[in-house]
Each structure stands twice: as structure tokens, then as C-alpha cells.
Amino acid sequence: MVDAKSLRLFLPRQIRELPADLVVVLIVVAATNAAALLPVVRETPIRIPLGLVFLLFLPGYAFVAALFPEASERSRSGDVTDGSTPLGTASPTGIERGALSFGLSVAIVPLIALLLDLTLREPTLTSILIATSMFVVLLSIIAGVRRWNLTPERRFTIPYRTWIESGRATVFESNSRGTVIVNVLLIVSVLLALGTVSYAIALPQDGERFSSAYILTEDDGELVTDGYPTEYDGEDAQEIVFGIDNQEHRTVEYTTVFAIQEVEVQNDETIVVEQEELERFDAELAHGESWHHEHEIDPPMTGDDLRLVWLVYLDREPPEEPTLENADRSVHLWIEVDE
Template identity: 40%
Template sequence: MTNGDPITGDDDTEPDADGASRTDDDNVDGASGSKVSLPGDLTAITLVTILTCAAVALPGVRSTGLRSVLTVPFVLFIPGYAIVAVLFPEAGVSDGEAGEETDGSERAVRPGLTYVERAALSFGVSIAVVPLIGLVLNLTPFGIRLAPVLISVSGVTLAASGFAAYRRIQIPANERFSVPYRQWSRSVAGVFSGHESNLDRLLTVVTVVALLLAVTSAGYAIAVPKEADAFTELYLVTEQDDGELVADNYPTEFVSGESKSLVVGVGNYEHQSVEYSLVVELQDATVVNNSTQVHDRVELSRQRLTLADEETWESQLNVTPEMSGERLRLSFMLFKGDPPSAPTTDEAYRETHLWITVSDSAEQS
């Protein structure tokens, strides 16, 4: 600086080839061996990734709205931005400069992206990469579960951010991409500086808020789909000679005192762990005018089981009827928690049954 140079308050910055302000840290050439700090945009990407992992993993936070707020950009934008930063470390020409003719200057052939192109490409790359990570995980023993997906996407994002920072260091400081935070903040402040009318300010605020709401709503709908209705599955199947379970060939002819086997299954899709009670009864029942009347009943078995969310339980059950008669109802009643002292099918949470005939053993001899 000469003695005639004016001293201003912004002497810590200097404009680059694109007119954007850069700090002294950005002007350090990586080839000189000087310390170069992590760029601001990649620092933000790293912080959002770490905060998202904490919001998903910490018990006190993962049930709050903060999890949804962080996971939407984490899935739809963050991984793609880091990968695009690796592919395009150079600063791109601005929209106004892109159409200008230059005399073979480096700016005219620079391979960087404009801010709009970079943002759009970040969304597209994220939408392509995250499902690809899920596809790869599906081929591994880990499967598509929350922990493996979170670790994989975070690992890809952090690795790409580090490599992007390394690539920026390898190119001259005046060609590196950087986000002009100060320039943008001045532009936003200019709207409220008194040079614009009140109507222009109001329209600007409404437009920005509407855009943010639209993007957030669309991202939330994609990243956090509506939770399916809670339900429990109760079913009966039979085991074939080859070990395959099929919903067919149910035993309907029994002999009193002799056993035949069935496989009963329970699937928990209640979005939480549930304790069940399964009661199996043989009932002498008749159906009159869509109303079932039970004349006699014999309890064959009763057992308790606890299933985690999306867990399925199957067990082979040997049915040994002690009551004989035609068209008896073999009823499987599932209850949440403890069953009533005298359980009925109307009180059961889930119920399925078979109509069977039980012959007396004396008749068979």
C-alpha cells in the first residue's frame, strides 16, 4: 500500500475475478504450504451433517421437530452439494458475465458453475445418490435400516466435503469457488435500506417466505412420508413336505385325542413394541342370523409373546381336540396384554378360525 492509498474498513477483503468478496484465508495459495481454513460452505455442510446425526441418534431429540427440519436438507441437498463441490471446485462466471465476449481470457473458458446451476445440480445429485446408497446397502447384511443409511450418507458427505476442500486448495485463490455471503447480505440489507418502496419490501419478503415454505413442504413430504396405519397381523398356514409354508391344505378332519399341526403367525406393525396373548379354543358354536352363539368351549392353549415393531413370530401348534362333533370352530384369539378371564371373539384384538369336524375315537375303531 502506498502513502496515497485510502484506508477503508474493508481492507481485509478483495474482489476476485467474479466481483465477489473473498477473505484473506481464501487468498492463500495451497501450493505455498500456508495454512488454509475449510471454506465456509463446506464447513456448513459438515456442521449440518453432524447435527443431523445427533438429532436422529439422541433419544431426547429424535422425537422432536428438529429431526425433520434437519433430515429434509440432509437427504435432498447436502450430499449432492458436497459431491458437486468435488467435481467443480472452480468459481463459475456470473449470469451477466456468461454472455460477454472476451479476448481469450481465462474467465471465458472457466468450467465452474453459476450459483443457480450449482444449487439445481446439488438437488439432482442428492436425489440420485441417496437411493443408490440404499440399493448398495440392500445387497449387504446391514440392509436398508436407519443406522446403516445414516452412517453411509454421512460418510459419503463428509468424505466428499474433505476432498472438495483439498481440490480447492490445489487451484489459484482467485479461481476458487466461494459463497459471497457478505455480498448477499448487503443485497438483502439494501432492500430495507430506504432505497426501495414499502410495497417492494413487502413483495420481496412475501416471495422469499413463499419460496421457503414451498421448498420445505415439498422436501418434508418426500423425506418424511406419512406413517402407515398401525395394525397387527394374525394368520394360519400349513407346512408342506418340502418345508414351504402355504395358506392352504388346512386340516379339517380330526379324531378326538389325536394331534394335527398348524403354524400360527403374528406380525407386529404397531410402530412400537407390543405384548400379546394368544388363546386357542375349540368351540361348539352355531351361527344364526349373522350372530354366533357358543354352547360349549374347551381351551387348548394360551401363551404370551412380546414383539418389537415389524417383528414377525411364527410357531408350530399341535391341535389336540378333546371335544367331538361336526362343524366345531377352532378359534385363534389374539389380545393386547392380558386376555379376559372368559375370552370371546368379540373382545379379541384379532381373530381367525377354522371349521373342523372331530370324530370320537371309538367311532374310528
């Protein structure tokens, strides 16, 4: 029976000898794209830690890996096993690579966004994610090729097996039972602290959850919150743009009822005398998405006390008699229509 080790021999040498650190880089890139783009996964908290690692570490690490494929001189000499060497050697050590990765990532990601802004004019988070992913994958391939061209003794490798064995020995093979207990408690405390911080970042505050509805007009090709059409002659229809922003930190189905109302003001109270529904709009938006709907306004009523209302309902069907009071969100516009 053929085992997994035998099947591995059928793979090309480059794949079999692919450095473990570059494999992890490619896995994190794929996981980040899945967490950001897949409809179900992108709504889970996993996108927060993956996004932080992807933006703040991977671009710089791939750049350093492509630039320095060799191990540091002291690591090759065998004086140390953790890859640490004094500053000033030809190739950076593991600790130096980590520090450079953070610093370079902070510089590289804004440069990628700037290049996209110069080429696409309106870069989105998705385009920045894809461009950064291509940058990391390309440099990881270059780093892998450059390492393959070196002898095994000169290649940079992460001694993860040594680290694991050293950590296990430090935690569980101490001569003192008290030291072992302290080490275990320290590891648990660090994990709890990291989990608490990640949970606080991933879980938004209640005040940050909201949906906004608004109306816009077009002025020289741009949408502005000004110049609303308020006077009609009963003949020509006028256009207006209705918009919704989703900041609910979840996907929401919006149903909007567009209606016209004839109102009267009695004792400082606005009373709806007559209401006529004109149109309904449906939109499903993920968190952070915006939706604009351009439509015409051709009022079927005449008078001076008329009000256009857009009544928005979240994840539910509008009631039989939609009103400003029972709507989840609303926006209105006072108009006058000549007879």
C-alpha cells in the same frame, strides 16, 4: 481471560479453515442420522424435511464439491458477487452446483441401494442411510482436502455474508415504506407455505394409521400365506408363524392372547362354548416395523368345531375375558382335532 476467538487458534488449520458449506453438509448428515435412528427423535416430524434434504441434495452436492473444488472463473474475476457465470466454464457456479446436486442425488441414491442389494441381498432403510452417509462424508472430506490445496483466491466459497447483507438491504433499507412491507409479507408468505407443506407431509392421514395381524407358514424356507395346519391327530404339534405390522406412525406395545375355542353355530350366530388361553406374546414395535413369532400348536381340545384365535391389544392389557369383540385386531383359524 481467554475468549472463544483465542481458543479457536489452538485448533488445526484444516479445521479452522473448513468451508462453511461442507460444515453444514456434515451437520445435516449427523442430524438426519439422529432423527432416523434415535428412539425419541425418530418419532418427530423433523425427520421428514431432514430426510428430503439428505436424499435429494446432499449426495449430489458432495459429489460436485469433490469434483470441482475451484470457484468459477467469473466469480474469481470479481465481475459478480453471487457466483453466477455462463454455462460452459471449467467450474460450475453456485446456481449450477445446486441444479447438479439435485440431479446427481436422484441418480446416486438408487445406485447405492443397488450396490447394497447386490452385497447384502436384503438392504434396509438403515443400511441405505448409513451407506449414503458414509458416501457423503467421504466426498466432503475429499472436497475439503482439495480446497485446502488451492490458494484462497481459487477456492469455491459460498458468499453467504454477501447474500445476508444484500437480503437485509433489499428488505429493510428500501426508500419506499410500501416496498419494505411487501417484502416482509412476501417472506412471511413463503415461510407459511413451506410450513404448511412440511406439516401436510409429516402428518399422515387418518386412513393411513393401522396395525395388521396375520398368520404364516413356512414353505421351503419362505413364509407364505398358504398351507395352514387345520387337521390334528392329537399327538404331533405343528408350527405356525404369527406376525404383526405397525403402521400407526408411533411406537406401539402389542399384547397378543393366543387361545383355542369350541364353538357352536345357532341361527347363523357363532357362539363360544368354551375357550382356553394357550399363550401370550408381547412386542414393542416402532412405526414401519414388523414382528414374527414362531410357535407350536398342540390343541388341548378335540372336535370338529374348533377355532384358534390370536387376539391383539394395542397399548393396553387384555381384559379378563379376551374375545374377538373386545380385541383391537384379531386373526383366527378353523381346525379339526381327532380324538
